[in-house]
Amino acid sequence: MAVSATDPHQVTHRTIEAVWRIESARVIAGLTRLTRDFDLAEDLAQEALVAALEQWPQSGIPDNPAAWLTATAKRRAIDFFRRNAVAKRKHEELARELEALEQSSPDLDATLDNTISDDLLRLVFIACHPILPTESRAALALRLLGGLTTDEIARAFLTPEPAIAQRIVRAKRTLADKHVPFEVPRGLEFAARLSSVLEVIYLIFNEGYSATTGDDLMRPALCEDALRLGRILAELTPAEPEVHGLVALMEIQASRTRTRITSAGELVLLFDQNRAQWDQLLIHRGLTAIERAHKINTTRGPYLLQAEIAACHARARTPSETDWHQIVILYTELAQISPSPVIELNRAVAVSMAHGPQAGLTLVDALASEPSLARYHLLASVRADLLYKLGRHPEAHTEFERAAALTRNNRERDLLLARAASCEADPTKRS
Amino acid sequence: MRFMVIAKATPETEKAGALPDPQLMLEMGKYNEELLKAGVLLALDGLQPSSKGARVRFSGKSRTVVDGPFTEAKELIAGFQILQVKSLEEAIEWVKRAPNCSPTGEGEVEIRQIFEMEDFAPILTKEQIQHKVAKRAELPNQTANR
Numbered sequence: 091m092a093v094s095a096t097d098p099h100q101v102t103h104r105t106i107e108a109v110w111r112i113e114s115a116r117v118i119a120g121l122t123r124l125t126r127d128f129d130l131a132e133d134l135a136q137e138a139l140v141a142a143l144e145q146w147p148q149s150g151i152p153d154n155p156a157a158w159l160t161a162t163a164k165r166r167a168i169d170f171f172r173r174n175a176v177a178k179r180k181h182e183e184l185a186r187e188l189e190a191l192e193q194s195s196p197d198l199d200a201t202l203d204n205t206i207s208d209d210l211l212r213l214v215f216i217a218c219h220p221i222l223p224t225e226s227r228a229a230l231a232l233r234l235l236g237g238l239t240t241d242e243i244a245r246a247f248l249t250p251e252p253a254i255a256q257r258i259v260r261a262k263r264t265l266a267d268k269h270v271p272f273e274v275p276r277g278l279e280f281a282a283r284l285s286s287v288l289e290v291i292y293l294i295f296n297e298g299y300s301a302t303t304g305d306d307l308m309r310p311a312l313c314e315d316a317l318r319l320g321r322i323l324a325e326l327t328p329a330e331p332e333v334h335g336l337v338a339l340m341e342i343q344a345s346r347t348r349t350r351i352t353s354a355g356e357l358v359l360l361f362d363q364n365r366a367q368w369d370q371l372l373i374h375r376g377l378t379a380i381e382r383a384h385k386i387n388t389t390r391g392p393y394l395l396q397a398e399i400a401a402c403h404a405r406a407r408t409p410s411e412t413d414w415h416q417i418v419i420l421y422t423e424l425a426q427i428s429p430s431p432v433i434e435l436n437r438a439v440a441v442s443m444a445h446g447p448q449a450g451l452t453l454v455d456a457l458a459s460e461p462s463l464a465r466y467h468l469l470a471s472v473r474a475d476l477l478y479k480l481g482r483h484p485e486a487h488t489e490f491e492r493a494a495a496l497t498r499n500n501r502e503r504d505l506l507l508a509r510a511a512s513c514e515a516d517p518t519k520r521s
Numbered sequence: 522m523r524f525m526v527i528a529k530a531t532p533e534t535e536k537a538g539a540l541p542d543p544q545l546m547l548e549m550g551k552y553n554e555e556l557l558k559a560g561v562l563l564a565l566d567g568l569q570p571s572s573k574g575a576r577v578r579f580s581g582k583s584r585t586v587v588d589g590p591f592t593e594a595k596e597l598i599a600g601f602q603i604l605q606v607k608s609l610e611e612a613i614e615w616v617k618r619a620p621n622c623s624p625t626g627e628g629e630v631e632i633r634q635i636f637e638m639e640d641f642a643p644i645l646t647k648e649q650i651q652h653k654v655a656k657r658a659e660l661p662n663q664t665a666n667r
Binding site: 102104105107108109111112155207311314317318319320321322325326348371375 | 557558559560561563564603605606607608610611613614615637
């Protein structure tokens with residue numbers, strides 16, 4: 091028989107880490123409201139964690155570990171304010187509030203549920219504040235909301251630990267210097283701040299998604315961290331369609347994780363992936379998140395549109411079943427709200443699939459003068475492919491070679507050169 | 522990593538037509554909501570009594586169907602959740618917070634780790650990849666949705 095996990099001698103650091111991961115964001119959020127200082131709040135929460143690491147192996151894990159951590163941190167806050175002579179009166183006032191709260195009954199704690207959600211959302215908005223550089227936001231979000239250590243974040247982002255620690259310290263100083271309030275933004279500011287939060291979560295996801303087989307496992311785990319943050323946010327702001335859109339996009343992309351990279355670390359493109367291996371549970375969750383967004387209203391933001399494009403692929407059991415007409419509609423809408431040459435190129439590919447290579451080529455040729463795409467190998471390779479399909483093989487040959495010269499990926503270069511060669515070898519080629 | 526949290530059956534859950542106690546349903550609902558808010562709950566379902574199910578016994582080439590109910594309640598499953606967490610310890614911490622659903626106060630919940638694809642040998646062999654690459658010329662070009 092295994093021994094109970096509450097047996098004092100069985101309390102391991104891994105268990106305390108697990109409790110920390112579950113509770114830290116809420117503890118820090120609650121303490122930030124009480125102290126009005128989230129840097130201090132995090133320090134106090136960390137001190138409570140250290141106390142747990144010292145005491146729990148002897149005393150066993152308390153019945154309510156979250157309450158223990160919060161109570162310990164609050165006591166330290168009271169001590170801190172008592173010791174600290176600066177702005178004494180304000181701090182005495184806070185200490186009294188804290189004491190009153192500490193004596194509050196468990197019933198009151200239950201009614202504080204909503205407050206906890208509010209605090210957590212305020213913490214999300216602080217950690218992802220747009221005055222901070224994006225990579226600082228990502229580090230802060232993983233640390234404060236995801237419960238990751240600085241070391242884990244450093245490994246995940248392939249950055250030395252002191253650099254990440256420095257990034258976090260600087261971010262906190264900026265937030266303090268600019269007196270960023272601990273609040274949920276209102277009105278017009280809300281949308282801009284929310285999009286900053288979504289950007290950070292998607293950045294974390296993509297860091298994990300771009301990881302390859304040889305990477306430290308902390309990297310692919312970033313996808314799970316981002317999904318968790320997204321799912322938490324979806325429950326905190328259930329009325330925001332773009333939040334559900336981002337969650338749906340991540341769920342559907344994550345459903346392909348197991349098929350998109352070979353054991354040798356090579357990327358497998360969507361059409362070559364074994365669709366039977368796509369994770370149907372995640373696809374189902376993605377489609378459900380899209381439905382949730384649709385129930386709110388009919389407007390579609392960029393994340394929801396991308397999620398719906400991903401859903402078109404997820405629904406097709408084979409590549410030939412893909413609903414390209416729907417994808418064209420979605421890309422057209424996406425290009426209108428967030429115009430970009432890359433989206434336009436994707437739209438051109440979808441158009442060629444829906445309406446034939448000539449229609450696609452017309453759109454691609456219109457992009458030829460786009461300076462940002464001048465050295466973009468995918469523009470050349472898409473154009474080459476369309477020319478090939480139209481039987482214009484000599485032009486396709488030139489274009490494949492140009493694409494091969496532009497790509498930095500060796501495997502892709504080989505592939506493009508092979509296709510260039512196939513244009514020449516083709517006996518049916520027209521001149 | 523993912524875990525399946527398996528609730529074992531009790532004489533109560535095996536009673537035909539019996540629905541769970543409303544108070545318990547409420548507590549369980551609250552607990553599940555907490556898991557949802559924490560972003561760790563991927564799926565959950567409850568199972569009907571085994572009287573509504575069957576077993577198919579395999580013996581060489583023959584298949585024998587045995588209709589429910591089945592008697593050994595402790596061996597039966599009453600419901601499950603799929604949790605996505607960082608460690609077994611985290612799954613344990615969540616399970617310890619669940620309300621006790623057993624009418625006698627005695628019950629058991631099992632936590633099992635789900636196989637992920639990474640746990641298996643390579644999905645695509647080198648030859649399969651080569652084959653796909655060779656077939657590429659026939660496939661439509663695509664830039665989006667890596």
